Amino acid sequence: MTSVALVSAAARPRRFRPTFLLVLLGLLLAQFTQAQQLRGVVLDKESNQPLPFASVSVPGTTMGTTTNTEGEFTLRVTKLPITLLITELGHVRDTLRVTSAAEPVRVALAPATITLPEVKVGSYAFRLVDRAFRQLQRNYNRKFYGKAFYRQTTRIAGEPTELQEVVWNVKSTTARIEGTAIAQGRYAAKASLTSFSNFSLYTKSYGLFDAKADTTKSLALLSPNVVKNYLLELKGVVAGPDSTKGGIAEIDFETRPELTKYKAQGTIWIDVDSYKVVRYRMSTPNFTATTSNANQKFSNTKLDIEMSFQNTEDAVAPLEYMKVNLAADLTSPGKPVTPLTVSSFTFFYDTNTTPTSIPYARVSVDDRDLAAIKSIKYDPEFWANNPVVKRTPVEDEVIQSFEKKGAFGTMVPKAEAKPDVRISNDGRIIK
Numbered sequence: 032m033t034s035v036a037l038v039s040a041a042a043r044p045r046r047f048r049p050t051f052l053l054v055l056l057g058l059l060l061a062q063f064t065q066a067q068q069l070r071g072v073v074l075d076k077e078s079n080q081p082l083p084f085a086s087v088s089v090p091g092t093t094m095g096t097t098t099n100t101e102g103e104f105t106l107r108v109t110k111l112p113i114t115l116l117i118t119e120l121g122h123v124r125d126t127l128r129v130t131s132a133a134e135p136v137r138v139a140l141a142p143a144t145i146t147l148p149e150v151k152v153g154s155y156a157f158r159l160v161d162r163a164f165r166q167l168q169r170n171y172n173r174k175f176y177g178k179a180f181y182r183q184t185t186r187i188a189g190e191p192t193e194l195q196e197v198v199w200n201v202k203s204t205t206a207r208i209e210g211t212a213i214a215q216g217r218y219a220a221k222a223s224l225t226s227f228s229n230f231s232l233y234t235k236s237y238g239l240f241d242a243k244a245d246t247t248k249s250l251a252l253l254s255p256n257v258v259k260n261y262l263l264e265l266k267g268v269v270a271g272p273d274s275t276k277g278g279i280a281e282i283d284f285e286t287r288p289e290l291t292k293y294k295a296q297g298t299i300w301i302d303v304d305s306y307k308v309v310r311y312r313m314s315t316p317n318f319t320a321t322t323s324n325a326n327q328k329f330s331n332t333k334l335d336i337e338m339s340f341q342n343t344e345d346a347v348a349p350l351e352y353m354k355v356n357l358a359a360d361l362t363s364p365g366k367p368v369t370p371l372t373v374s375s376f377t378f379f380y381d382t383n384t385t386p387t388s389i390p391y392a393r394v395s396v397d398d399r400d401l402a403a404i405k406s407i408k409y410d411p412e413f414w415a416n417n418p419v420v421k422r423t424p425v426e427d428e429v430i431q432s433f434e435k436k437g438a439f440g441t442m443v444p445k446a447e448a449k450p451d452v453r454i455s456n457d458g459r460i461i462k
Contacts, residue, residue, distance in 0.1 A: 069106045069129060071136035073098050073117055082140060084352065085119035086342055090126075097351070099422040100376070118342070120279060120300060120309060121269055143269045156263040156282045160299065162306040164253040166346075167206050167240040175203045175349040176389075177382035178214065180419050183230055183375040183400070184429060185223075187361070191432045192223035193373075195400060196420065197231075198413075201379065202391040205307075205340070205347040206253075207238025210391025215413050216404030219433040224361060225322055227373055228399050233355045234377050235394035237336055239308060250293050252284055253308075262287055268303060277303035293317050307348055311338045318357065329371075332359040341382070353377040380419055 073085040081102025088095030089108060098104045106115075112130040115138075122140035129136055179201045185193035195218045199211040220226065239253045246254050252261060266281040280303050285296035297313035318332035335356040340348040354376050361369040414420060 067108050067111050067132040069108060069132050069136060071104055071138060072102045073138045073140060074102060076139040076141045082119050084339060085117055088116050089113050090116050156265040157258055159280050159282065159301050159303065160252065160257050160263065163301045163308050166306040167253060170347040171204055171206065171240065171242045173205060173347045175382050176385060176387050177201055177379060179377050179379045181231060181234065181375060181377045182423060185227060185373045187223050187371050188369050191429045192221050193226055194219040194429060194433060197404060200389045203350055205349065206240040208235050210393050211235060212389050212391050213403045213407055215410060216407055217409060217414060218401060218404055224369065225327065228401065230373050230375060231400050232394055234353050234375055239311060252299065260286060260290060279309055305346065309340060326363050328362045329359045330362060349382045350379045352379065376423060378423060
């Protein structure tokens, strides 16, 4: 359209051309000067701690974002002044009038009041979980397509030994990841006692519901077996942003004592009107571990998984982020016990419902995270000033640890052979 307009302008008498160019320049300049990038941080009003994944939006528009793990956000707006709406699960929503982008804005949200509904009988929590399961089951065929940024950090005796960053093309449902295709990746590693070769298995395979699973035998919370397998306690209902609706129910759960082969406990948040799962946290000690080094053993294992879903008006909501953390003690004969942690964080973005031609692969125990990274040509420009990567900055002490060893980058010198830890579908670490 621009070239056509310029051709049309060139056909006019010479005296009109400067006027047209001035008008066009003025319009472009006005658009440029009006666009502003806001920066800010959202905090808990009582503790002054940052609130990760709080929603920051401009009411009545499509402009919006979420805070990162440090409670920070950036938002590009078309003009100022504007009003920002800030919401976060468990806190009272607030609005802020912003007139200038010169300084970062600071928003402190007060904790929301948690009330118990009039129906206080124990069956209410079971009814909510059952309806959330039915809602997932009914909408499981709704697919989402987009990207996900995955970061994994391993620490042995408190010292960072592995760092992986990957961007996947992702196909997902309202309950889990269905398939991935690696787009970019990089890593850093140091010689250490052990390493994990497919820790991303947990992020790629864990879900709230799987249509292919046998629900009659399922131990999942969201299944027809919730009454048989779990104890539930309704902690209360957090008031939602819309006062005309019921809010978000907070429900603690734990497996019944008679379940001896599987233990889990956690919290699930469910919208009491739509029955959508808003957030889910689970911890389990059921993690048996062995490595390729017969002398090494894992004990006192604990696996934590957290899932959060985007705040949408639709009947289904795509994933917003996933966190996976494994803590264990590594023991060897004649050596002191060594604490080990592996943590991963996955942020989903550019999510939509338009199918793609990308060949998404389902997760397999034969996957190798580092091999996948090496199969993609490293593109330093992709990582430079990447806004998605910047959303979740690596801790300074992690960066400094790898820099001291000259091990930060996409490829590092081949280290001496060390035990290779691999995770199976049933949660065991195998050779």
